Amino acid sequence: MEKIKVGIVGYGNLGKGVQYALSQSEDMEAVAVFTRRDPKSVRTVLPVAVDAVENIQNYVGKIDVMILCGGSATDLPVQSVETIRDFNTVDSFDTHAKVPQYFEALDEAGKRSGKLGAMSIGWDPGLFSLARIYFGSVAPDGNTYTFWGKGVSQGHSDAIRRIEGVKDAKQYTVPVESALAKVRGCENPVFTPRQMHTRVCYVVAEDGADLARIEQEIKTMPNYFADYDTEVHFVSQAELNEKHGGMPHGGFVLRSCKSANDNDFLLELSLKLESNPEFTSGVLVAYARAVARMNREGISGAVTAFDIAPKYLSPLPFDEQRKKLL
Amino acid sequence: MEKIKVGIVGYGNLGKGVQYALSQSEDMEAVAVFTRRDPKSVRTVLPVAVDAVENIQNYVGKIDVMILCGGSATDLPVQSVETIRDFNTVDSFDTHAKVPQYFEALDEAGKRSGKLGAMSIGWDPGLFSLARIYFGSVAPDGNTYTFWGKGVSQGHSDAIRRIEGVKDAKQYTVPVESALAKVRGCENPVFTPRQMHTRVCYVVAEDGADLARIEQEIKTMPNYFADYDTEVHFVSQAELNEKHGGMPHGGFVLRSCKSANDNDFLLELSLKLESNPEFTSGVLVAYARAVARMNREGISGAVTAFDIAPKYLSPLPFDEQRKKLL
Numbered sequence: 001m002e003k004i005k006v007g008i009v010g011y012g013n014l015g016k017g018v019q020y021a022l023s024q025s026e027d028m029e030a031v032a033v034f035t036r037r038d039p040k041s042v043r044t045v046l047p048v049a050v051d052a053v054e055n056i057q058n059y060v061g062k063i064d065v066m067i068l069c070g071g072s073a074t075d076l077p078v079q080s081v082e083t084i085r086d087f088n089t090v091d092s093f094d095t096h097a098k099v100p101q102y103f104e105a106l107d108e109a110g111k112r113s114g115k116l117g118a119m120s121i122g123w124d125p126g127l128f129s130l131a132r133i134y135f136g137s138v139a140p141d142g143n144t145y146t147f148w149g150k151g152v153s154q155g156h157s158d159a160i161r162r163i164e165g166v167k168d169a170k171q172y173t174v175p176v177e178s179a180l181a182k183v184r185g186c187e188n189p190v191f192t193p194r195q196m197h198t199r200v201c202y203v204v205a206e207d208g209a210d211l212a213r214i215e216q217e218i219k220t221m222p223n224y225f226a227d228y229d230t231e232v233h234f235v236s237q238a239e240l241n242e243k244h245g246g247m248p249h250g251g252f253v254l255r256s257c258k259s260a261n262d263n264d265f266l267l268e269l270s271l272k273l274e275s276n277p278e279f280t281s282g283v284l285v286a287y288a289r290a291v292a293r294m295n296r297e298g299i300s301g302a303v304t305a306f307d308i309a310p311k312y313l314s315p316l317p318f319d320e321q322r323k324k325l326l
Numbered sequence: 327m328e329k330i331k332v333g334i335v336g337y338g339n340l341g342k343g344v345q346y347a348l349s350q351s352e353d354m355e356a357v358a359v360f361t362r363r364d365p366k367s368v369r370t371v372l373p374v375a376v377d378a379v380e381n382i383q384n385y386v387g388k389i390d391v392m393i394l395c396g397g398s399a400t401d402l403p404v405q406s407v408e409t410i411r412d413f414n415t416v417d418s419f420d421t422h423a424k425v426p427q428y429f430e431a432l433d434e435a436g437k438r439s440g441k442l443g444a445m446s447i448g449w450d451p452g453l454f455s456l457a458r459i460y461f462g463s464v465a466p467d468g469n470t471y472t473f474w475g476k477g478v479s480q481g482h483s484d485a486i487r488r489i490e491g492v493k494d495a496k497q498y499t500v501p502v503e504s505a506l507a508k509v510r511g512c513e514n515p516v517f518t519p520r521q522m523h524t525r526v527c528y529v530v531a532e533d534g535a536d537l538a539r540i541e542q543e544i545k546t547m548p549n550y551f552a553d554y555d556t557e558v559h560f561v562s563q564a565e566l567n568e569k570h571g572g573m574p575h576g577g578f579v580l581r582s583c584k585s586a587n588d589n590d591f592l593l594e595l596s597l598k599l600e601s602n603p604e605f606t607s608g609v610l611v612a613y614a615r616a617v618a619r620m621n622r623e624g625i626s627g628a629v630t631a632f633d634i635a636p637k638y639l640s641p642l643p644f645d646e647q648r649k650k651l652l
Contacts (some may be wrong), residue, residue, distance in 0.1 A: 020586035024466045045587070099648050125652045127460065130636060132651045134453065137612040137639035139605070140350045259608065260346035261371070263600035270596075274589035279465070282585065286463040306637040306647055310456060313463035314632075321632055322425050325458045326451045 004028045004292045006285070007059060007087070008048075009079065010069035011035050013247065014092070016045050017281030018067050025285055027315045031063050060086050064295075065288040067091075077102060080117060081109040088291045089117040090284050094125055107302035116295040117302050121287045122280040123271055124148070128253050130305050131269040135255035139265050142257025145183050147175035147196060151249025151276060159224045160201055163217050165209030168237060170244040172200040175252065186256045186264045192227070199230040202244050204237045249276035286313045330354045330618045332611070333385060333413070334374075335405065336395035337361050339573065340418070342371050343607030344393050351611055353641045357389050386412050390621075391614040393417075403428060406443060407435040414617045415443040416610050420451055433628035442621040443628050447613045448606040449597055450474070454579050456631050457595040461581035465591050468583020471509050473501035473522060477575025477602060485550045486527055489543050491535030494563060496570040498526040501578065512582045512590045518553070525556040528570050530563045575602035612639045 006022055008015045011033050022030045023046055032049040035042050039050040051058075056066075066083050068091040070076050076093045083089050084106060093102055099120060106117045120126065124146070132144050153173045160169035179196050182189045189195075201218055205211055215232045218225055235243075255267040273279040287305070290312035294303075314321055332348055334341045337359050348356045349372055358375040361368050365376040377384075382392075392409050394417040396402050402419045409415050410432060419428055425446065432443045446452065450472070458470050479499045486495035505522050508515045515521075527544060531537055541558045544551055561569075581593040599605040613631070616638035620629075640647055 017585070023586045096652070099652055100645065103648060120652055127464070129652045130460065133636045133640050133647060134456065136651065137636075137641075138453070138609040140608075259343070259601060259604040260349045261601065261604055263604050265600065265605050266598040268594075268596045270594045272592040274591065275585060275587065278585035278587055278589050279591050282466070283464045304648060304652055306644070306652070307635050309633050309635045310459045310463075311632040314459050315463075315466075318632070319426065321459060322429060322630060325462065326422070326425055326446055326455045326630055326632070
């Protein structure tokens with residue numbers, strides 16, 4: 001059987017992860033990486049062609065799916081609707097408030113071109129969204145809780161780095177153990193943000209910076225930190241690099257619910273990931289397989305994980321799936 | 327919007343659970359229970375019509391989906407292909423070795439009648455199957471482990487009851503904690519059955535029965551107990567009823583895997599259920615909703631959980647799903 005041909009658009013941590021993930025899928029192959037940088041300056045983690053993103057149209061007919069590895073804020077809203085004119089796409093769009101308008105734009109562009117775009121793919125949104133819809137559908141009387149961490153939040157780390165006097169920083173989101181225990185005990189608690197997550201920051205200050213002011217600015221930062229118990233630890237750049245250089249993440253989706261006959265059910269999905277971008281990439285690659293197959297069946301427009309039957313994700317033939325996995 | 331009309335075929339623990347579960351779904355309603363017993367002798371947990379299973383054809387056009395609540399050994403293989411001639415169906419067929427032939431028969435009968443049948447729905451097969459296919463697809467380099475319990479196994483309890491001198495019995499399947507810990511530690515162990523599960527039996531013996539012989543017969547029973555460490559506790563009927571009267575169950579699907587860049591991922595789904603049949607029923611009802619919707623879109627034949635996009639399971643409109651659950 002012919003391999004599914006994949007292009008990687010953008011080559012940061014996620015793009016690298018996608019290339020690694022493709023190397024684990026025998027039915028797929030990485031055809032090219034597309035970059036806005038000088039292609040000659042890009043060193044890939046495994047051998048693959050690198051081309052300028054302007055040349056992407058030269059690959060029409062040569063690539064089945066483009067995995068878009070840009071950011072949600074500015075890259076994806078533009079890139080996705082442009083790319084779907086010529087290719088199927090998969091992306092990890094995660095700006096929650098803009099999901100409806102993003103979906104509509106992608107759906108319209110895809111229906112026009114006859115291509116399919118899977119959006120908001122990864123683990124949250126993605127696998128965690130799946131847990132929320134499956135759990136809530138099979139056990140409708142209850143509460144769903146999402147906890148993140150322990151893991152590095154890129155957005156929060158960036159927010160700290162923007163503070164004057166900060167050279168570098170890493171922020172860990174940490175679920176509150178006692179809150180998890182309450183949910184697992186089927187107590188159906190109602191939480192404030194502070195009761196669910198703690199924020200732990202490792203900060204490298206510039207020489208002579210006012211540490212007390214930096215700590216105060218972090219702890220009072222609206223949206224990011226003000227609503228949480230926040231720990232600030234000042235460390236050297238060497239210590240930050242050595243002890244906090246990774247990008248681990250993970251979390252929990254729990255549903256605590258009751259049957260109409262008053263029996264308790266507790267459903268839990270948990271992920272523990274040594275590398276957030278490399279795991280997200282694996283999800284993107286599985287959905288790239290699904291998108292290629294579904295588009296061959298004539299499906300176009302925009303889809304999320306909710307619209308994709310699990311059978312399309314697995315490389316096993318459908319009858320083998322039933323024999324081995326059911 | 328018109329409610330999805332459901333019939334319940336068979337009224338044991340599962341049938342009762344389905345009726346309870348339907349009472350939690352505002353978009354669905356239980357129209358009738360069908361029984362092989364004298365309908366007048368059946369007392370339902372909530373008010374609903376009870377009719378003889380021979381009269382089921384009187385409900386053509388009045389019921390959208392029949393949820394088949396019989397056993398996998400003898401009831402379902404006959405019932406499913408008969409019922410799908412006139413109705414969409416959902417069942418919890420779980421005889422793993424016979425899945426391929428069951429699927430084919432149901433698929434053929436459904437394609438002929440234009441109806442849709444969802445088979446092997448519940449939590450295992452069902453939600454656990456979904457974990458196995460999703461986890462394996464997004465993280466292909468690793469091992470998947472399924473642990474069951476702590477919970478009552480009906481099949482094992484029945485097997486004990488067939489031993490001479492046994493009046494009653496309950497068997498708990500218990501996962502071995504140290505085995506779970508090894509998997510969670512990403513050690514990728516290879517297990518014998520004995521290393522994964524322990525079997526704990528509570529047995530009521532007849533007066534004057536030879537307890538040593540009963541214990542020996544249980545512990546050496548092939549397939550059921552011989553390959554496991556088995557504990558046998560003799561108790562009074564009163565104690566069995568009081569302490570072991572429930573039908574709790576649950577379990578774990580774990581996947582321990584690696585990225586091509588050598589980072590570890592641990593994925594885990596766990597269920598803790600105070601009532602196995604009532605939870606299974608909730609899954610059947612969600613898939614009944616899916617089957618009704620998919621059949622309206624023109625889909626017929628046989629499907630498993632692998633073939634059904636999650637969007638069909640939730641009563642929320644698709645755009646609301648994206649807003650609230652993605």
